[in-house]
Amino acid sequence: MADQRGAGMSGPAVVYLPGIAGHPANSPALDALGDAGWDVVVPRIPGLDGRSGFQVPDDYLSWLTVVWDSLDATEVHFPCPVVGASLGGMLAADLAVFRPEAVTACVLLAPFGIFDEAEPGLDIYALPTAERMSHLFAKGVPDPFVERFAELGPDDGPVARYLSDVAAASLLWPLGDRGSARRIHRIGCPTLVLWGELDELLPVAGSAAWAEHGLPVEVVAGAGHLLEWDEPDGVAGRLGEFLADFHGA
Amino acid sequence: MKLLWFHLMPYPELPEDFNRKHRSVWVDVDPGLFDPEVVASSYERYIDQLVHAEQCGFDGICVNEHHANGYGLMPSPNVIASILATRTSRAAITVLGNSIALYDPPIRVAEEMAMVDLLSHGRLISGFPVGTSMDTAYAYSVNPGTLRRKYHEGVDLVLKAWTATEPFAFNGRFTQMRYVNALPRPLQRPHPPIWIPGGGSVETWDYCSTRDYVYAALSYYGHMMAKETVGGYWRRVEENGKDPNPYRLAFLQFIGVADTDQEAHKLYKEPAEYFFNRSLHVYPGYADPPGYVTEASARARYKSQVRAVVRAKQAKHDLTWDEMVEKGYVVIGSPDTVRETLEDVARTFNCGHLLTMLQFGNMSDELTRHNSKLFGEKVAPGLQELFADAEDRWWPTNAVPA
Secondary structure, three states, X not given: OOOOOOOOOOOOEEEEEOEOOEOOOOOHHHHHXXXXXXXXXXXXXXXXXXXXXXXXXXXXXXXXXXXXXXXXXXXXXXXXEEEXXXXXXXXXXXXXXXXXXXXXXXXXXXXXXXXXXXXXXXOHHHOOHHHHHHHHOOOOOOHHHHOOOHHHHHHHHHHHHHHHHHHHHHHHOOOOOOOHHHOHHHOOOOEEEEEEOOOOOOOHHHHHHHHOOOOOEEEEOOOOOOHHHHOHHHHHHHHHHHHHOOOOO | XXXXXXXXXXXXXXXXXXXXXXXXXXXXXOHHHOOHHHHHHHHHHHHHHHHHHHHOOOOEEEEOOOOOEOOOOOOOHHHHHXXXXXXXXXXXEEEOOOOHHHOOOOHHHHHHHHHHHHHOOOOEEEEOOOOOHHHHHHXXXXXXXXXXXXXXXXXXXXXXXXXOOOOEEEEOOOOEEEEEOOOOOOOOOOOOOEEEEEOOOHHHHHHHHHHOOEEEEOOOOHHHHHHHHHHHHHHHHHHOOOOOOHHHEEEEEEEEEOOOHHHHHHHHHHHHHHHHHHHOOOOHHHOOOOOOOOHHHHHHHHHOHHHHHHHHHHHHOOOOHHHHHHOOOEEEEOHHHHHHXXXXXXXXXXXXXXXXXXXXXXXXXXXXXXXXXXXXXXXXXXXXXOOOOOOXXXXXXXXXXX
């Protein structure tokens, strides 16, 4: 499933923190980074990885501890760039805030963390389970998400999907706001925010809250919430350009 | 056997086209549908019906907690219970919930329930439901992933607050308090009996049986559907080394009594259809917040095709009256018919506490009282003799059975 930095990896590392639907496969954008010589490291975050026995951490600080432990388990050599999508964007921003020595650059793809009362977006967890996935994408659900955990079989696969959703929902409940607006001014590393024009969960108007704190925001036309899957070329291009300066940093 | 009269306090005037024009009776139901004057008069009428139930010979009267919905107008059951405590003199005041994970700190629940126990001079049954997903995860926005642990911790805190002989500090995962000293303490010692409403999870069966709490099977879908749940519960009781005392179990059943079977069909069709097809018109998106059920329960659910079919059927809200009767959602008939059915259910389930639902949907006050009176006079006597040899260790100290 998720890749971890293996002994054979020797290039510069970029950490990827996955989004609301977990990490069934590397996106084309991450593959492009790999083609450009990056070692893409995706930590196995408990719960999101669907493993049995997951228990939701008591609170957000406990969740951050779990995520950081999973980052350390990859044995990646910090500092390095970090890319975070969706709820992974919220986690990436907090990594840059709380552990600035670990992050050389940050790319946030439609990050959760700031709730916009004026444009609240779709409450995906108030949809019937079978309908949720389709609202994450503007151009259809990619195969890896359709087949998420199918390799575990008809008994364990649905349970793994459920546990992955439990983990994501617990990080976001009820509004997906963990107070990011009150601390992202402390992000000191170069940061880029990309946002899907057609994001149903976090309408693009909400990106203004990140821009207000001095973070450059670029809107990706035709893309939904998990924009790297809807617009693989566009997102891969911007990721590659932005991270090129940190290659080998 | 103890017979308890259970009230949901539904809003009685949802429009006939409610299902077509509104997506849910719960969470985001249109507040404009609720006429405050209708709610006010309903409260008055419903409280009178609960008081009337004691006069009809019921052993207990029951209230419960729901939020942001049209089928239950009791967001605070303790408010209603406090009124019942002073307007009745004998019946057990059964509060099924409080949903304790909704309250920070939960010590408020300990205080209010103690007040009800004192106001009723020791007649309180203290129920602690986890609460439905609609009430907890949506109407109160509690994180479903931590809901159950917060609930269990809250129950422990309340029990300690009721029984501690001196102030103490509580360092929980979800509640920290430097000083816990809930006053007043309840009248019943060490504390009022604990009943836990549940829907069929193995965890709840174990929780109740190992702690010696009553398990209250609160499905609205009747005795036939509940067989699997009740059987599973008793298996866990045995496996946990506990005795099969029938008073460990409470079970809820919708009931309509009339002079004849034919008349019962005529009288109870409309309120039953109102309840099952309007009051239970819940948008399916509110049924399954991730984390609300444990991994074990999720695993069991994915394996149970039967339940999936039932859920799909319920979600469509296309139940007919004949289905409601045939499937046992509603037990209706003459006093003899109803008594025979319920006696069979009680013996089959080994159930010592029957929670009777004799008002449902938009049932009129006149019909509700008729139903209660007939049940009290002609059905109850035959049932209350059941399980006479078993000791009810889960009954309030000063509640006097009929």
